[in-house]
Amino acid sequence: MELSYRRPAANEEFFSELEIKRSKFLTFIARATTEQEAREFIGELKHRYPDARHHCSAFIVAVEDANAIERSSDDGEPAGTAGTPMLDVLRGSGLFDVVAVTVRYFGGIKLGAGGLVHAYSESVSRCLEQVVSVVRSRRELYRATFSHADAGRIEAELRGRGYLIVGTDYGARVTYTIAVAPGAKPELEATLAALTSGGARVVDAGIDWVE
Template identity: 65%
Template sequence: MESYQRPAANQVVEHEIEIKRSRFITLVARATNEQEAREFIDAARTRFPDARHHCSAYIYHVEDSNPVERSSDDGEPSGTAGKPMLDVVKGSGMLDICVVVVRYFGGIKLGAGGLVHAYSGAVSETVEKVRTVTRAKKELYTVELSHADAGKIEAELRGRGFDVVDTDYGAQVTYTVAVAPGGRAGLDAELAALSQGGAQSRKAGISWVE
């Protein structure tokens, strides 16, 4: 996997629906590991302590392995909440995402089919509101420039779509530039044109960049 979509950082998307007097409050946020997912689920329990159910589903990326997927019915009949929620999350194509649906029971039973429809519908409506970002595997290169040239060349590189991910100020200014795999030739061509051949890139590894 070279890239994927995930929720933007530091956002919690909240959406509520009512079905036969039961309230379904859906919360969605980024979670990149088990601990972050658990903390988000626990925070929902703390915020809505009197709700009957706090059902959850999450899926997060693991380097060089399959994504981790988990779901919980939290007291609802088996298979009526967590799995339908997880199916919607998987269908969204997003990773690093945690969803909690808080249910306040309204006194009218929905039946297994009704619960599946309610939980999947609640998540579908909320996921549509999530602002996403792309996380992609990029090649990193460092470029050393004089202080006199650095600002102008950085602006030109950014203007041409290059991602400057780090800056280090020393005797020279060292920029770390992220490019798509195989993109070094394009970077070197731009550097040669911008610096009259004075700047060259050095390979600095591979990293995930958002």
């Protein structure tokens, strides 16, 4: 798995509709972080549109330290004319943790194998234009503690310089958990030293994915 990748925004469903020779292609794209989540989304759309002729699908799920899980389904369309083209478009988008479902209502005119490949590819491409994505990155985490009087100012300075604060703990003092790119600890230490006249201590808090 790469140190960073893009995936659809959480808790969002993206939609587009395409009509070709009276057949309607309704495409939905969402985030799926596991194969189970992807299959649940596919099942939910089959339940939502039970009268449709086909519910074709494709998904790509990132797996840490392994190849991504990639699956597709033609759902009754001629083999290779729906799921595979959909998966190819998802691959080309560069997104991971993504599932696409295209619901087809048959319009009475056969499109042929080439026409189906084009229709399903175009449907997913159009829906991808609607997708809002976020970047998920592998980051080093560090904690630093400040007085309540200084915390607000330091937080604003850090955010203004592009630092990502992923956790805040309030006690007698305020502790921020700060995410930085691998190898960027010295830069963080220098920044905090300048902001606190050398008074801040940076403590290692591990490595995690953040977005």
